[in-house]
Amino acid sequence: MNRRDFLKFALRGSAALALAKGLDEIFQPAALPASWQPVRWVFLVDTYKCIGCGFCVKACKLENEIPFEANVSRTWVERYVVTKEGKVFADTPQEARNGFITDRVDLGKDRYRDIPKEKIDKAFFVPKLCNQCEKPPCVQVCPVGATYQTPDGVVLVDRQWCIGCGYCIMACPYGMRFFHPVYHVAEKCNFCYHRINKGMKPACVSACPMEARKIGNLKEPEDPVTKIIRTQRVEIHKGEYGTKPQVYYLGLSEEVR
């Protein structure tokens, strides 16, 4: 073997080794079976069915120990009233924990608006909850690893680990996060993780009399919720942020922010 052949051989050999190592690192064959999960929780909200009773908010607050009279909640219901003049009025008085029991729209700062029936073009209710994003920005910004995505796609907060810096509250484009009034750490909806892992439905889903809220497993093709998401025209909130939210809506309108 002369020097030229030896160098060629050495170069090809190391290139082959580097390629093999690179492929192994990119595709991680050892990690593949472990990364496959049989469950991916998703949520479906049918805004046509929602009547704004607020029983979901009440159940959520009591189930998840969020002080009832505090003006923070893991879930809430928004009302949108669109007038014939094209004006949009939206409110969610006290997160709708006591429902919508008056047709006066709460404009904030003790200002109210009565909108006569003849002037309304459309009006509807939109329940909101954590989107359990596939790419959650709130998790990316946590400096201490206190918030994370579980293998089945739910974003949780480790109350023991959270230092209360509030980055995640700033990062969520949906305004889902808040400080827990008692524990003073970041708090958010987690699809009632303790209930769904016992085969129960989230408290808000059980409490809804109109079946406007549903939970399902996206990895199960025969799941009724998965079927609707696959076959019907569903919408998500703020898709332009690229967070890949996993709460799907039926009957969402452009007025909804």
Place this chain on the structure above:
Amino acid sequence: MHVLRPLYVVLALAGMILIARIFVVPEDFGIHEKGYMYGWYRKANEEEWKAFKVKYQGKEYCQDCHAQLEQEVRSSRHNIIECENCHGPALEHPSDPQKLTIDRSRELCLRCHTYLPYPTSKRSEIKGIDPNQHNPGGECVVCHNPHQASKPR
């Protein structure tokens, strides 16, 4: 060399922090299924959340003892409403609490039965009242039986 002393101090400090970390950070803290960006956390916290206490037990739980009442509600239009929506979370009832906090208020009924003239919402299809016109201030349950919604008392 005395100019290197601050360097030794820094190195010693860094070493101490690294040693302290071994004792402070639990073993299950690290990168898990979702990778470094989304899955860097303390694994035991998943189980802590799963062990969170369930308060709302559902209709089936109430049914075991209150079968007759459940039957009564089932034949009425209110069969779509969970018992605990009005009666409060069951928790471990009847052992704890012995009696539930039942909400009999007018405001509870008005959550659904204030008439709101909203097209494109099911709310306008529900039998509703104007709370300022229909016996203002009165308790609904005086005349209406919530378990048998369609019939008056």
